[in-house]
Amino acid sequence: MSKGLDYETLNENVKKCQYAVRGELYLRASELQKEGKKIIFTNVGNPHALGQKPLTFPRQVVALCQAPFLLDDPNVGLVFPADAIARAKHYLSLTSGGLGAYSDSRGLPGVRKEIAEFIARRDGYPSDPELIFLTDGASKGVMQILNAVIGGQSDGILVPVPQYPLYSATISLLGGSLVPYYLEETANWGLDITNLRDAIRQATFKGIKVRAMVIINPGNPTGQCLSVANLQEIVNFCIKEKLVLLADEVYQQNIYQDERPFISARKVLMDMGPPMSKDLQLVSFHTVSKGYWGECGQRGGYFEMTNIPQQSVDEIYKIASIALSPNVPGQIFLGLMVNPPKPGDISYLKYEQESKGILESLRKRARIMTDGFNSCRNVVCNFTEGAMYSFPQICLPPKAIEAAKKAGKHPDVFYCLKLLEATGISTVPGSGFGQKEGVFHMRTTILPAEEEMPAIMESFKMFNDAFMEQYDDQRAGYSRM
């Protein structure tokens, strides 16, 4: 008889889960790093790990909140600006016992109020702090909401393909059913509403009741920004099908094309007016990990609920209470993100300079990367309008696919492993995100330092040329999809 934590007896849903972002490629890259090889980790959107510097002002404020005894130190003004000191006092006044005390399980009321004010400014409609819950990063929020929605295998969640594997992994873990809808690569990863209807039909046929729909906007790994028209279609569709819309908007500050601004699902909904604006159940997610903040390690996130019945809000609150409280420093970062220094503040100019510098550099890197991929043999890539990723299609020749099969690898895993071994570039194979049958991709972040980018793209090109030289002996012998 086996023991409680023997592999055979483990929760089957745990075993079924797949999470490619830290999967085979990441593990191999970590091994190579241990052996002394220089690895460029582009598998996770983790800007500070690739050299991005933190914004100074928020770090000053949180440092002071961690060391409140400094606020009485006559020398504090020598190392911290007055507005950071004032802001630290402000945030400490919102806690009951500083950063070392559990907050309410939904987060500090004062920070939730600042977030509501930010949302109101952004969208032009008031937001209720009581419907904003803070979490240890946005992923945890997504997991909480999916946990409330999914009761078993017959509960389906519409998820874009390609998708960020947080969704597929969490749905597996909770024993629900992922219902895929395909994004159209040839239409710049746009969403065709006909695909959604088909997806629901097929799910219903299998006895699955679809309960929620996920959108990732800007897209991960696909980088597109959804248009207002597209978002309106989605809202109407979700209302008609009685789906909760889960709007993953963590990349809302990462926008690289002026003609494609970010528009929140909530704004689109409110602009539609009643009865629609009162009808759609919507949960929107945001974080301090992305944008020009990139404060991944701090684990600060929130979700805002719109049109969710109070009884359900109470249940979600109850479940959040089991783990007592999201981390409090991360909550302060959220407050700072939605309420940054204003014109006239001592730290304003520096803050503006730092944040603009990061964003402009990301914009340039998005361009260098897309152009670089598109100049490579058998590689095509949509422009990264937003988010932090490039998701080129690699048109693998039949001989490469055959070689992968022989090696017991998925073809794109085979390609990405070869790339890793040859260049140290650690990517994630497209199969980790989902893709149409017979098409292959890889995801890289656009986060390596701007000055290193040309060399990285050169190194990629050399690898890809050699790879294609080896496997592609009939250059036009297969079709792109």
Add this chain to the structure above:
Amino acid sequence: MSKGLDYETLNENVKKCQYAVRGELYLRASELQKEGKKIIFTNVGNPHALGQKPLTFPRQVVALCQAPFLLDDPNVGLVFPADAIARAKHYLSLTSGGLGAYSDSRGLPGVRKEIAEFIARRDGYPSDPELIFLTDGASKGVMQILNAVIGGQSDGILVPVPQYPLYSATISLLGGSLVPYYLEETANWGLDITNLRDAIRQATFKGIKVRAMVIINPGNPTGQCLSVANLQEIVNFCIKEKLVLLADEVYQQNIYQDERPFISARKVLMDMGPPMSKDLQLVSFHTVSKGYWGECGQRGGYFEMTNIPQQSVDEIYKIASIALSPNVPGQIFLGLMVNPPKPGDISYLKYEQESKGILESLRKRARIMTDGFNSCRNVVCNFTEGAMYSFPQICLPPKAIEAAKKAGKHPDVFYCLKLLEATGISTVPGSGFGQKEGVFHMRTTILPAEEEMPAIMESFKMFNDAFMEQYDDQRAGYSRM
């Protein structure tokens, strides 16, 4: 037809969960606070919220890690001691990108190494950093492990009664079965191995396969420290029944009686030698939230796995990866907790003074509280040997039980609500932790400031006297259990 987040369609396991620590009493206390009443929150072990000051040295180190630019500031030495500066540099060198970068999903390797060294010093046996995972507080670790063990209703977990409701709530949420074993109040909340055998027999009869056993040592809410003999019995029992032993040891620094020191389950196991020491699957939990640290809001915890098969460790790692990384500042706090200033360090004396001051005061408060309760009519209370709680039995008269029934309340909820309304003392009713049929308790923390403690106990006594006066007209008319 209902929508995805309507109450009717929510995950039934979510609705079934109960979490009393932030349940009806807490919600009522929050309301009263909003109305302007002074509330003494003794419902959660949250020391900083009740005025405990953070230890200075760890806060200095983490503040510097948050503001690494200070390390180059010529004035830094005016506000931070040299050993804090050196330690900040040390911890930053263990990260790849500072506090803003995701760490490995198991936590920073360097911190895990420091924890392994601490465990080796504490227990006298080496510990493997690869088997230590960091988490956002210990609760999250418990949830991760239970998630791996529980696949469905037929998977049972042996849980002490009374218990900390993290366990009951998580088991409900995961759809498993809680298998209770009763602690003996008259034997100072000791554990009788016969009860364990009965519990397993009854579970088996219901078709439940018991997979794991939880111990909380020192006890929450019961405050007892398990003896070596008791721990050895538990180890033997778990080996025989092939159970994973989950040792919740978060209060290991909170010890108030020299004759009852804390001994880790791991040390007891290792002392037993092979074959036992190689046989028992053990997971042990610890945190920065308790002890004399009380850094609840930072959410730093870890678990250590002993004799867990590698394949299962890999699965637990994979699931941890879905939410990417525990918060990095919390990880640094863990490093500091297991590796505090040493004799000779600049900050050593201050650190010792602060930590001893807190611990000695807690010891006094444990005594004041136990004695206070035992001086009250119809109240009996075991001494708090460890942890942060007092769990007096309230011998409710039949008339009080009747009045509670009329009010539609559980009798101890009725009592605790009256206490709250009369005095502002916010406790948790015993029914939230489990208790034998017909016996009633309440849990308070021993955390109110030492100087306020006499007044609080006086206020409790006055309330209890009045309550018993009202309902207890036949002083010996019912039996204590």
